[in-house]
Amino acid sequence: MASLTSLVAEAKTAAIILNKEAALEASVEQLTADLARLWKRQSRAFIRLLSQYKGRLSRQGLESLAYRIAAEAADPISEGEWVELWEDVEKLTEAAFATALVNGMGAALQAGGDAETLALGVAFDLASQPAQDFLAEKGGLLITRVNKTTKDQIRVTLGKSWEEKWSWGRLGKELESRFADMTTPLGPVAKHIRTRGELIAITELGNAFEEGSMQTAQTLESAGVMIEKKWLTSGDARVSAGCRENSAADWLALNGLFPSGHTRPLRFPGCRCSLEKRVAGGQRASADPGGGA
Numbered sequence: 669m670a671s672l673t674s675l676v677a678e679a680k681t682a683a684i685i686l687n688k689e690a691a692l693e694a695s696v697e698q699l700t701a702d703l704a705r706l707w708k709r710q711s712r713a714f715i716r717l718l719s720q721y722k723g724r725l726s727r728q729g730l731e732s733l734a735y736r737i738a739a740e741a742a743d744p745i746s747e748g749e750w751v752e753l754w755e756d757v758e759k760l761t762e763a764a765f766a767t768a769l770v771n772g773m774g775a776a777l778q779a780g781g782d783a784e785t786l787a788l789g790v791a792f793d794l795a796s797q798p799a800q801d802f803l804a805e806k807g808g809l810l811i812t813r814v815n816k817t818t819k820d821q822i823r824v825t826l827g828k829s830w831e832e833k834w835s836w837g838r839l840g841k842e843l844e845s846r847f848a849d850m851t852t853p854l855g856p857v858a859k860h861i862r863t864r865g866e867l868i869a870i871t872e873l874g875n876a877f878e879e880g881s882m883q884t885a886q887t888l889e890s891a892g893v894m895i896e897k898k899w900l901t902s903g904d905a906r907v908s909a910g911c912r913e914n915s916a917a918d919w920l921a922l923n924g925l926f927p928s929g930h931t932r933p934l935r936f937p938g939c940r941c942s943l944e945k946r947v948a949g950g951q952r953a954s955a956d957p958g959g960g961a
């Protein structure tokens with residue numbers, strides 16, 4: 669028979685995981701939609717800029733022939749030429765990406781901080797230096813990473829175009845669908861995630877949520893209340909072995925490392941795990957925010 673203690677612990681875990689999902693739902697939906705809109709904008713802008721070279725893509729085109737002879741170019745549009753255009757597109761959309769990400773991640777940090785506040789009675793401040801540093805650093809890295817992936821996908825599409833000698837019309841369509849691919853279903857690899865945009869949103873906002881929660885706990889520690897943490901999983905069959913191993917570990921000090929080497933979730937993109945925290949010494953923090961015996 670499952671002990672009452674383990675049933676209570678299970679219910680507590682489910683509540684923490686569900687609360688996190690519910691707290692992030694609207695932000696995940698918003699960021700997913702924002703990313704789809706921004707990729708569409710990038711696709712339109714890039715194809716418009718690239719169209720200045722479309723004459724080179726006609727196989728019979730004199731311009732194409734002249735260009736290839738003059739430049740001894742293997743490709744109708746060189747890497748240097750299209751990369752310059754892509755960098756213009758990146759600049760054009762950078763501010764909009766930053767706004768979407770900072771809005772989403774800020775809301776997630778706050779939600780994570782608030783969730784911890786309920787447990788420990790400390791207010792999370794989005795304007796604090798650690799919160800602002802996290803937003804600036806993660807937001808910037810994410811934009812760079814997202815754009816790099818998109819650029820790599822453009823390179824693949826263009827390479828295929830040169831190889832198969834696509835017309836300008838075909839290339840435009842293929843580029844458009846390559847950008848659209850980022851917002852269409854990923855297939856059976858990720859059951860709880862539908863698109864690349866949603867994967868990014870769930871991952872980045874999940875991370876921000878855990879960070880907000882962690883920062884609140886750190887605030888409490890700097891006030892002299894030591895905190896312990898435990899890794900929680902969704903508890904279903906899809907939980908990865910690495911996350912299960914982390915959850916089997918005992919309570920750790922707040923800055924301790926789990927078996928995977930992480931200090932907190934997420935362990936990988938799309939990870940659904942969270943943390944439970946308590947005042948050090950085995951007493952549930954939520955049971956007595958006053959921290960008494």
Ligand SMILES: [Zn+2]
Nearest residue numbers: 911939940941
């Ligand atoms: Zn996980």
